[in-house]
Amino acid sequence: MQRVVVLGTGGTIAGVAQAGMAEGRYQAGVLPVDALLAGRRLPEGWQASAEQVVAIDSKDLTWAHWQALAAALARHLAEPDVGGVVVTHGTDTVEETACLLDVLHDQRRPVVLTAAMRPATAADADGPANLEQALAAVASLAAAGLGGIWVAVHGRLWRARDVRKAHSHAIDAFDGGGAAPAALWDEAGGWQAAENWGARAEQPPLWHWLARQTPPRVACVFSHADADGWLVHAALAASQPDAPLKGLVVACTGHGTVHEALEAALKDAQAQGVTIWRSTRVARGGVMPADDAPWPATGGLTVGQTRVALTLQLLAPPQRPDVLAYLMAG
Numbered sequence: 001m002q003r004v005v006v007l008g009t010g011g012t013i014a015g016v017a018q019a020g021m022a023e024g025r026y027q028a029g030v031l032p033v034d035a036l037l038a039g040r041r042l043p044e045g046w047q048a049s050a051e052q053v054v055a056i057d058s059k060d061l062t063w064a065h066w067q068a069l070a071a072a073l074a075r076h077l078a079e080p081d082v083g084g085v086v087v088t089h090g091t092d093t094v095e096e097t098a099c100l101l102d103v104l105h106d107q108r109r110p111v112v113l114t115a116a117m118r119p120a121t122a123a124d125a126d127g128p129a130n131l132e133q134a135l136a137a138v139a140s141l142a143a144a145g146l147g148g149i150w151v152a153v154h155g156r157l158w159r160a161r162d163v164r165k166a167h168s169h170a171i172d173a174f175d176g177g178g179a180a181p182a183a184l185w186d187e188a189g190g191w192q193a194a195e196n197w198g199a200r201a202e203q204p205p206l207w208h209w210l211a212r213q214t215p216p217r218v219a220c221v222f223s224h225a226d227a228d229g230w231l232v233h234a235a236l237a238a239s240q241p242d243a244p245l246k247g248l249v250v251a252c253t254g255h256g257t258v259h260e261a262l263e264a265a266l267k268d269a270q271a272q273g274v275t276i277w278r279s280t281r282v283a284r285g286g287v288m289p290a291d292d293a294p295w296p297a298t299g300g301l302t303v304g305q306t307r308v309a310l311t312l313q314l315l316a317p318p319q320r321p322d323v324l325a326y327l328m329a330g
């Protein structure tokens with residue numbers, strides 16, 4: 001018997017509509033993970049245990065929450081009978097958590113994040129099916145000898161670096177920004193690997209390293225019509241010696257272009273020691289690196305994922321000298 005550990009962090013999957021709340025309203029992160037797991041179908045040959053790590057609305061996620069999740073993953077993945085882990089999470093920032101964990105994980109056993117768009121108390125709640133699909137994904141990945149970080153929602157299994165919330169309220173809310181899912185759910189046959197199902201090479205884990213890190217200040221700024229760089233100059237003026245601005249992610253127009261006025265301000269920031277990375281505000285296609293571009297582009301990573309990657313790069317994680325290259329490869 002192998003064991004899958006289900007780590008609860010909150011989110012709509014654990015959301016509850018309480019008496020007196022207006023139609024369609026609910027509170028995220030209320031139901032304990034044991035309650036989510038009760039009655040769920042387990043893959044054959046697997047048993048499950050659960051731990052509540054945090055219970056939050058993932059829009060309020062902090063670095064300390066990530067440290068708690070990393071510590072829990074380190075603890076459980078050290079157990080020899082644990083074949084994989086499921087993390088129940090809010091949809092709002094699951095792409096950022098997946099990206100962070102992808103850099104930290106040793107890639108040996110599967111860790112599958114899942115979420116839901118409808119609260120657990122909704123008549124048509126999607127959480128139970130998503131959780132069962134995530135449990136099945138752990139079993140399928142483990143059987144195929146694949147580790148790594150994945151996100152299973154609404155019948156699709158995504159690689160960590162591709163996944164993003166792409167619809168604000170539809171039940172089918174996630175896509176890959178143009179990238180295909182790694183596997184598709186078939187009600188009769190379980191997970192069917194798509195052509196590019198694949199996984200990274202094994203690495204030393206960085207869970208304990210994260211526990212010792214204080215994140216540098218990294219902010220995001222949009223390029224848009226009539227931009228003038230005011231926000232960048234305001235951030236530079238407000239930067240304090242004890243928590244200086246260290247990084248800026250630009251949500252660029254199109255394939256990585258920046259308004260000339262904003263670009264001038266970003267060059268001022270760079271001259272003051274701020275590292276600039278480029279993502280795009282466009283939903284699909286990403287920004288591919290170009291030799292003549294002023295700042296690195298982060299491929300298909302979303303703006304939020306780019307912020308995670310830049311934060312980690314600035315912390316210079318051991319054994320991952322180039323976080324961006326690491327995330328974009330594999």
Ligand code: ASP
Pocket residue numbers: 010011012013028056057058059089090091092093115116117118
């Ligand atoms: N605000 C919720 C969260 O991210 C949304 C959800 O889970 O769908 O925790």
